[in-house]
Amino acid sequence: MTVSFSAQDELLPDREPLPRARPLPWRGAGQAGDRRSWWSPRRRGALQVFLPLNLIAAATYLVWWLLPGRADVLALFVALTAAEALGMFTNSGVWAALSRSTFAAAPRSRSAFTVDVLIPTFGEPLSILRATIVAAIALELPHRTVVLDDAGRGDVERLAAELGAEYVARTEHTSAKAGNLNHALG
Secondary structure, eight states: OOOOOTTTTOOOOOSSOOOOOOOOOOTTTTTTOOOEEEEEEEHHHHHHHHHHHHHHHHHHHHHHHHHTEEEEEEEEHHHHHHHHHHHHHHHHHHHHHHHHHEEEOOOOOOOOOEEEEEEEEOOOOHHOOOOOHHHHTSSSSEEEEEEEESOOOOHHHHHHHHHHHHHEEEEEOOOOHHHHHHHHHO
């Protein structure tokens, strides 16, 4: 059996087609030419507060650094002053670059894939199986939940039906849970 994973082909050809994924609600994202500034109004407000504070702190530090008595070893003082100046210059470049930057909005999903959640079981307690099925059904992405019962228990079939999952039981019990998964996929 050849399995193809393109959006148009079916993974399980003998079953009904799977429902296709719907695009995620990206609030208008993905439009052609849609670009947004990195600086939202909230970030611009923070910039108006913290940039002056940063400049005041840098100026205070610079005045302190240049006070007489700091240059005991002139070569070390000059090297450290150059390093401090380079750091301040680099930080101002980062601020300037971020204040002018924009980013492209996330594109809409073009994928039409769905997910099959396969739950193989053989004798697990119903309480554990119930929690597993409920968690699988609660997934927010487009999916199909299938309980693969290797023991053929009627109470598992009723539980799957009650919770809204599909139920598959096999008659040939070979290769444990791997065989159970292969039976469902084959």
